[in-house]
Amino acid sequence: DTGVSQNPRHKITKRGQNVTFRCDPISEHNRLYWYRQTLGQGPEFLTYFQNEAQLEKSRLLSDRFSAERPKGSFSTLEIQRTEQGDSAMYLCASSLPVDTQYFGPGTRLTVL
């Protein structure tokens, strides 16, 4: 039984570049969540999917951010025109409805 996986684990990019992260949830989980964690803080909710439908987006998710879950399995989070303020750990979690969320190892983004 594999857990949640995320790729890449680390990403260093220059300001203004686009980046894309991937999350593979636990196979039977139909809910998938994205969170962002900055240094010294707890994770903050960004968005979530139930199957392929994106049901909620946080105000933290600016127009430069987009997330997809095309077939209700893996999800991608894209950031366009990255800014230094986007530097953070991006965490993905999956769950069954009304159940515990299990987290992946995260993707650490550094924007230079």
Next chain:
Amino acid sequence: AQKVTQAQTEISVVEKEDVTLDCVYETRDTTYYLFWYKQPPSGELVFLIRRNSFDEQNEISGRYSWNFQKSTSSFNFTITASQVVDSAVYFCALSEAGSNDYKLSFGAGTTVTVRA
């Protein structure tokens, strides 16, 4: 408004000491869930426990125990006879049934350092 408050930023103990982490939450929902997660230096959030709002029974799992008190909106976590491997950041989190999204609201975390 901050829904979960972890007042202790850092705690340092010597191995074998007990350590208690405080968590105070705020919600208007009658149905909600409380969690503790551990984040070791590797960065992955590891699930420790989940309690629902209707179950105030305290729980013990090995060296870990949890004290849930609705009267004071607290869900505290105690590590008994701490070990170096317990060094990590610990997060308390809340999810509310009313919104149907069950997204987690995290506290700022408490960094626990256990010295040999």
